Amino acid sequence: MAANFFQVKPSAKKAGKEKERVVDPNLQPWVEKYRPKTIDDVSSQEHIVAVLEKTLSSTNLPHMLFYGPPGTGKTSTILALSRQLFGPDNFRTRVLELNASDERGISIVREKIKNFARQTPRAQAVASDGKSYPCPPYKIIILDEADSMTQDAQAALRRIMETYARITRFCLVCNYVTRIIEPLASRCSKFRFKPLDSSSTTTRLEHIATEEKVAVTPPVISTLISTSSGDLRRAITYLQSAARLSAASNPVAPITSRDIQEIAGVVPDSIVNKFAKTLGIDIPDAVDEYGDVEMADVGKTSNNTLRGFDLIREEVRGLMREGYSASQILTQLHDLVILHQTLTARQKSSCALVMAEADKALCDGADEELWILEVALRVNKAVNS
Structure with a gap:
């Protein structure tokens, strides 16, 4: 009796496992x-x-190569296509998804990929959801981040793609198509995923915000896109983080572009604009989403007597004390200068040259504050010459 007291009924165990598999959508x-x-x-x-x-519609799928910038839908597209081909019941047995950045050696190609590729797919089962799926007589192997695979692994993959093409199709997903060896790329139909346009991104973000009951303004959507x-x-990750941050405050605070x-x-636009104006770049006063003028205090410091070198040095020290990344400051200052309406081509090229030198120095481990100061002084000299 004592032994039986601590036993769990099989049905209870099974119920517990089923409960563990349920994923709360809110999490x-x-x-x-x-x-x-x-x-x-x-x-x-x-x-x-x-x-x-x-x-x-034809269910005749070739080997495919999806390439393009991150976050443009490459992995989502092939997963959605696979689910439409095989249905939820056959998806696990017919689709092998590997992240090639983790499993990229030749041993993975010779063992895991080859073993899956050589298996003949089982006969189609009746779908549990009552829908009919094409379920063609082949499997799909998805190699995500295939541009991280070694040259040897890619070379070993060529023969496998040819030998088992009748029962296995490959989909290579990568950001940089030039890192895929030519013999492998020539065996695939190439699909280039372009960066998402603003209208499509706006529509998707507004749909998610509506579903999650998160209030977002057009300036916030614009900031998410930029x-x-x-x-x-x-962009979706930033929106979720901002929504969690907003919900954590009491009372609930609206999401702002600054968030x-x-x-x-x-680096917030107001701070970059203030820094640029200190360097002598003409920046008009900007009105934020609440109607406040962001640039009212531009050029002012705790000591209003500072001028020239001392003023620029004080601004650079302030940026560094705030903990902003030097490379991020350079990137945003570069975009502001290059897209400026009144600066001449000669002034822009002089600014771009010093920023390129600073970027190389920062990559080599140079001091951030010294190089931001160097950039600031030379930009100031260029725009005032």
Whole structure:
């Protein structure tokens, strides 16, 4: 009796396991929660979606190579296509997804990939959700971040792709197509994923904000797009972080553009503009989303008698004390100078030259404050010459 007292009934064990498998949607990252379920849900890749829809109807899938910037939907597209081909029941047995940045050696190609590729797919089972799926007689191997694979591993993959092409199709996903060896790239149909345009990103972010009941203003959406540089995954992550930060305050604070910039590690525009104006660059006063003039205190310091070198040095020290990244300051100052309306081409080229020198020095481990000061002084000299 004592032994039986501590035993758990099989049904209770099974119920516990089933309970563990249930994932609360509220605890999911929004990137996964709103990942496209079908290829029709993929944003801003109309040409690729049109081609894949025809492939889906014929079920004759070639080896594929998806390449383009991060966060443009490459992995989401092939996962959605695989689910539409095989359905939820056969997805696990028919699709092998590997991240080549972790598993990129030749041993993985010879063992894991080859063993999966040589297995003949089982007969189609009846879908549990009541829907019918094409379920073609082959499997799919997805190699994410394939540009991280070694040259030997890529070379070993060539023969496997040819030998088992009848029962296994490959999809290579990468950011830099030039890092894929030519014999491997020539065996695949290439699909280039372009950076997402502003309208598609805006529509997607507004949809997620509405579903999550998060109030966002057009300036916040604009800041999300500019800080993410066409990377929708990064923009969604920033939005979720900002929503959590807003909900944590009491009372709930509205999400501002400044919040997004702080989360993204970007130097706020008002601070960059103030620094640029100190260097002699003409910056008009900007009005923020609440109607306040951001530039009212530009050029002022605790000591109003500072001029020239002393004023610039004080501004640089202030930036460094705030802990802002020197490379981020350079990036934003560079964009501001190059896109400036009144600076001449000669002035812009002089500024760009010193910023290039500073970037190289910072990559080599030089002192950040000294090089930001060097950039500031030479930009000041260039714009006032």
